[in-house]
Amino acid sequence: MWPIFHKFGSPPWLYAIAGAILRWLLPITLLALVTGMVWGLLFTPSENVQGNSYRIIYIHVPAAVVALAGYYVMALAGAVSLIWRMKMADVAMKAAAPVGAALTFVALFTGAIWGKPTWGTWWVWDARITSMLILLFLYLGVVALYEAFDNKEAAGKACAVLSLVGMVNIPIIYKSVDWWYSLHQGASIKFTGETSIHPSMLYPLLLMIAAFYALFTCALLLNMRAELLQREQRTQWVQKLLSKDVVN
Amino acid sequence: MYFDSLHAALDMGGHGFYVWTAYSVTIVMIALVVIAPVLRRRRFLRQLAGQLKRAQVATAENTRGER
Amino acid sequence: MTPPGAVQFCIRLLRRQLLLAVRRPLEIGNPLLFFAMVVALFPLGLGPTPETLAGFAPGVLWITALLSNLLTSDAVFRSDFEDGSLEQLLLAPQPLFMSVLAYIGAHWLTTGLLLAAVSPVFALMLNLPAQAIVALVASLLIGTALLSLIGGIGAALTVGLKRGGMLISLLILPLYMPVLIFGSAAVQAAVGGFPVGPYLAILGAMLCLAIALAPLAMAAGLRISIDA
Amino acid sequence: MPTRDSGVPVLAARSLCLERGGRELFRELSFTICAGQLWQIEGANGAGKTSLLRILCGLSRYGFTGQVERFAPLLYLGHQSALKALLTPRENLAFHVSGEGCYGDEQIESALARVGLYGYEDVASHTLSAGQHRRVNLARLLLSDATLWLLDEPFTAIDKAGVDELQALLASHVAGGGAVVMTSHQALDVSCDVRYLNLGTGLAA
CATH class of the missing domain: 3.40.50.300 (P-loop containing nucleotide triphosphate hydrolases)
Structure with a gap:
């Protein structure tokens, strides 16, 4: 195997690298999130059709985009851990699942609450929202399967298989839900699609999408550090870490 | 600022409740996603440090016992 | 004596599974009874008026078929896991993903096929228009095979777990949803007099994808469950 | 040694x-x-x-x-007897999942006889004792050429x-x-x- 792959695979190296990346990435992410929200909430003009309720787009769309991307990250980490038997990829997959589930919940909640002012009902079976709900079930399936196994090594492998099966099914689910929605509702406007969006509204959205991607990376790295400690608690480098009592 | 007063910003033409609830839930979830693993790591490090101390005390005891 | 070829071994496994199923004929009846009882629930819940029932009939029939398939898919590998035969299967020289197809084929023959054969009776009970019954049977034939294959993946992943029964529904129900969408759409199209061909074609395409990929996931799932 | x-x-x-x-x-x-x-x-x-x-x-x-x-090629006999209780010993060996070979009837009968199960070939396995279950499993040692x-x-x-x-x-x-x-x-x-x-x-x- 290529030496860098092996170096990447060693837990202490990954633990240190994750810590280093987080030290500068976490502040930038939080800063980007705050500016994006303030910009989207207070400084962009309100939309002529929906009034101010469209401002929810600045958290709904980024959360939805990153939640979907998160599932692919989890599935690919699972594939790497299955094919090349790399423990670190297994840790990455285990860390990605709860973060993805949380972001999917955010996308669902904001999508539902957005439906109330625009369509008058708390839950609308729009194509996007329904696919997002199914994605949440897929995430919860992976998390539940991981908890069901006692042998954590086998749990990682089983979740890798399940997330790969899920990855193959996601395009099918999205296409069939879109088609199902158009069959019953007629091709009404996709209220979450940002096709003709005014540039002044577009820039905060792009900033928020970037901020959510960075947030996903930070949460993933944080979870991996916690997971690494738990899995490697009997090794020397963890004991050494403790004796140095470096608790940053 | 698009809104001329704080009140207008809160009300947002009647949609304020939905927008602010959505943003507050998102902020809570973001905080959860970032802080939970840090707490978990800290708690685990403290727990492991405790084990280490107990182990050292145990070894110190039986070395004293053997002498 | 040379070990039998993959297909010959598959057929032998299929005969073994069918022989096991026939030894317990009442157990073959369970999914059908479940199907009958759940279909009987809907008029009690939705009211006996034929119009409302006819409106819901395609969805109700398909959802009930899906649930009864889910009910039985957990036991596909469990009995072999408990008495150690599954370990011997993993050590067989024949490719595992071919042998797994025999298990799923036997499961489909004993549940899906019978479900599709019996469904016209329940369609009449729910006042489904007569011209839609053929579409219902056709979509159920393809659909239950697809459901068995996807359910097999869940069964392979949870076979080693003591309390895997409830978990399997959480794992594979999201994967059942596209099948339900196109299955009930086919029946609804038949009710409305529209052509049923395209929906059955999509179901067939999904079936081909599942036949190609699902056994690989099942084989990997079984190896992981046995190793845990 | x-x-x-x-x-x-x-x-x-x-x-x-x-x-x-x-x-x-x-x-x-x-x-x-x-x-x-x-x-x-x-x-x-x-x-x-x-x-x-x-x-x-x-x-x-x-x-x-x-x-x-x-x-x-190897043959693994684990703790469990890998025997289906619903099938008779003959069927268990004829349809065995280990896929080693197609055993003929007389091969199965002679193997079962040698492990002391003469006459039990067509008795439903759930009526047999645990020891007899293991003997059916051991009969595979005689049949297989691993x-x-x-x-x-x-x-x-x-x-x-x-x-x-x-x-x-x-x-x-x-x-x-x-x-x-x-x-x-x-x-x-x-x-x-x-x-x-x-x-x-x-x-x-």
Whole structure:
């Protein structure tokens, strides 16, 4: 195997690298999130059709985009851990699942609450929202399967298989839900699609999408550090870490 | 600022409740996603440090016992 | 004596599974009874008026078929896991993903096929228009095979777990949803007099994808469950 | 103890390490099993005998480090008797999932007779005793022509006469160029020489 792959695979190296990346990435992410929200909430003009309720787009769309991307990250980490038997990829997959589930919940909640002012009902079976709900079930399936196994090594492998099966099914689910929605509702406007969006509204959205991607990376790295400690608690480098009592 | 007063910003033409609830839930979830693993790591490090101390005390005891 | 070829071994496994199923004929009846009882629930819940029932009939029939398939898919590998035969299967020289197809084929023959054969009776009970019954049977034939294959993946992943029964529904129900969408759409199209061909074609395409990929996931799932 | 390596290697294990629940069961275990050898794996309960056997036969692929190379077809008999209670012994052997071969009726009957199940061929298995279940499983040893046998405590639930018969079978298999790796708590009195692998102290040729 290529030496860098092996170096990447060693837990202490990954633990240190994750810590280093987080030290500068976490502040930038939080800063980007705050500016994006303030910009989207207070400084962009309100939309002529929906009034101010469209401002929810600045958290709904980024959360939805990153939640979907998160599932692919989890599935690919699972594939790497299955094919090349790399423990670190297994840790990455285990860390990605709860973060993805949380972001999917955010996308669902904001999508539902957005439906109330625009369509008058708390839950609308729009194509996007329904696919997002199914994605949440897929995430919860992976998390539940991981908890069901006692042998954590086998749990990682089983979740890798399940997330790969899920990855193959996601395009099918999205296409069939879109088609199902158009069959019953007629091709009404996709209220979450940002096709003709005014540039002044577009820039905060792009900033928020970037901020959510960075947030996903930070949460993933944080979870991996916690997971690494738990899995490697009997090794020397963890004991050494403790004796140095470096608790940053 | 698009809104001329704080009140207008809160009300947002009647949609304020939905927008602010959505943003507050998102902020809570973001905080959860970032802080939970840090707490978990800290708690685990403290727990492991405790084990280490107990182990050292145990070894110190039986070395004293053997002498 | 040379070990039998993959297909010959598959057929032998299929005969073994069918022989096991026939030894317990009442157990073959369970999914059908479940199907009958759940279909009987809907008029009690939705009211006996034929119009409302006819409106819901395609969805109700398909959802009930899906649930009864889910009910039985957990036991596909469990009995072999408990008495150690599954370990011997993993050590067989024949490719595992071919042998797994025999298990799923036997499961489909004993549940899906019978479900599709019996469904016209329940369609009449729910006042489904007569011209839609053929579409219902056709979509159920393809659909239950697809459901068995996807359910097999869940069964392979949870076979080693003591309390895997409830978990399997959480794992594979999201994967059942596209099948339900196109299955009930086919029946609804038949009710409305529209052509049923395209929906059955999509179901067939999904079936081909599942036949190609699902056994690989099942084989990997079984190896992981046995190793845990 | 003559340690001549007469036969061709049947299985080679290199630097096997297994850790279970924080305990290290064995470390850097390397050995080669050749044709004509009978190995007995010893160790207290929980020393990892069954885990080692499952690693050798390829059932466990994760959770351990090291490599195992197999050069010949193998037959693994585990704790469970791999027998379907609904099928008769004849059907169990005819439709066996191990996919070794298509056994003819007379082969099955002679094998069942030799393991003392003459007349029980078509009795439903759920009426048979646990010992008889294991005997049906042992009948596979007579039917299969795999060179390497991996047996996990083959003597459990077998009566005295059965044990002697089985030991004779093992000796004849080893003499005929096969290899056997087995775990057992009973001492073996077998004509051929026995190599011991104690999981506590390591290799004791």
